[in-house]
Amino acid sequence: MNKKEIKALPEILWQDEVVKKACSGTYKLDIGLLVATNKRVIFISKTLFSLKVEDFAYDKITSIEYSTGMIFGDIVIYAAGNKAEIEDIVKHDAKDMAEFIRAFISNNSENEFDLTKEIEKLAKLKEQGVINDDEFAQMKAKLIAKM
Template identity: 40%
Template sequence: MSEKSRLDEIKEELEKLDINPTIFARKEIRELPEILSKDEKIVYLIEGRNKTTKHHIILVATDRRLIFVDKEFMYGLKVEDFSYDKVSSIQYEKEFMLASIDIHISENVLEIDGVGKYYAELFCEKVRNFMARPKETFQPKSEPTVLDQLEQLGRLKESGVLTEEEFAEQKQKLLEKLK
């Protein structure tokens, strides 16, 4: 899939989520095809200002991780991402027209301000839903054991996908791994 069509996919995804980024987020959104995995889905996206650097950023919650994207003209692209099991807390504080969000990750606090009040609340809610998931959902799946692979071979032989010869050959290879 080309980068252009992936960007179009991302824009459609944002539209379906009823997320309408401002013109100020355009640079960061253009970088998302290179940042997101092919099958990674955006859960929510907000834009704001990094309190430390004063740069305009986007904060993306996906089905896998939390991503900060800062694309500034002078120094290039800065991307930080964190798995949800590393986030210890997320909170927002409403001000007159806008809100700020504090995200506690390990020993750091990332502070974003200039976020719309409604969007800050919704974003925090979405992230908390992922934080509440069991830790195992963020762990990479383990490789199948030799026993699992042998069982799979048996099923393939029984269903006629493998001949007796192919089954014996593959079984022998697996058993040699045990030695």
């Protein structure tokens, strides 16, 4: 089950991207693998003649919902004005995956790096005389390099 998609993962994953959770499902009539990584959510479908990959950046996901039946469940991902419905997921996997994605988004949005706010904090320290012009410039350069 999903061996073709799992074999294709190394060529799809970005550098430093780590798989956190995965489950089987159907998206746009293609059977494949739904993968949550530390960077994004990816749906992969591989056949003998084609490879289809669709990804959803965590910062573009506005909402996620799931539903379960007796055996199978569905996940709906709302991202950048689009609605992606992944169906036919094993019941407990649908809930686990949706809750994982929801928690990951929540945790990362709370810790999101805001360059403007950080530079404003530095400017305030400079105004208060806590740091000088050179220190301000060095710290600002380090913040920009983080981006």
